[in-house]
Amino acid sequence: MTPSTTPIRFKAKLLRPESPKGAAWTFLVLPAGASAKLPTRSMTTVDGTLDGASFQATLEPDGQGSHWLKVGKALREAAGAAVGDTVALEIMPVAVELEPRVPADLRKALADAPAAKAQWSTLTPVARRDWIHWITSGKKAETRGRRIATACDMLASGKRRACCFDRSGMYSKSLGAPTPAQ
Template sequence: MASRTPTRVRFDARLQRPAQPADADWAFLVLPAPASAKLPTRSQVTVDGTLAGTPFQATLEPDGQGSHWLRVGHELLAAADVQTGDTVTVEIAPVTEEPEPEVPPDLQAALAANTAAKATWDDVTPVARRDWIQWVTSGKKAETRVKRIATACDKLASGQRRACCFDRSGMYSRGNLGPPEAAE
């Protein structure tokens, strides 16, 4: 069977500066709904692409409304020679192989201390690991994060491979998914 080439999506979007933190050295853009609709999922999706002709790879975040947004780091802003307020041409395509997510140090330490949880963790897909990480880190309070790490390790140790009942798109929960508030 031939491998399927991901659909390339091209659009123009305005780079916005987040309101918080006030000294942010990054920008963001919100994908137009028709561009987002061409992606394979309403939740996080990793893409290869170009921003103003400059190549990048990033994970688009769900906006909770069925679309996506992209954080544009200061390195990409500088490489593309663009700044907030500019309208840029973006071309993206979903990656053919999901990259390994960066595991936060506190979760990494908890997994290292629980061999059964670590065994399941090592056996699941990068997308499943990304979901676990997002579930753990999406809590607003430090004590919630600690509880979620313990719960994740217990569930992984018992063989649960997915962060159950976690709304990856933000469309069905009261989560705080969405782009940052733009500075005026």
């Protein structure tokens, strides 16, 4: 896996997700060769163009060693593309990862746990994103609540990374591209 210092160019097909029904967004899966040029198998933020329309987005791991991109309606329309079209992309990893949006329940828990908040403030944006993803990937509200409490305990004790979190989705199958609609 050699990070690219030149633009990564490829073509991919725009797909409609099976769920949620009637979604306005589409997605595409990067070809393995294009994905291999990115700096990591996990989430990575890129600047790019889709059929000439500029965007900045965070690519998600597809659980198969590649990445997928959620293409919002505005970007798809700016590119003049439709579901089923093969589009041309050019992407480059950003020089500095963006700060993730901290969910309100986690923000409140950190505010109530000064030691955890202090450790949180020392983390990189990528590490914070991993914690947020681990917390929000729980399917049930009880799981999310437990993970927030556990995260605050682990952070307060000095941990910097979420325990046992597979950033690529390849081993836990916790991450993956949406299923395309038929």
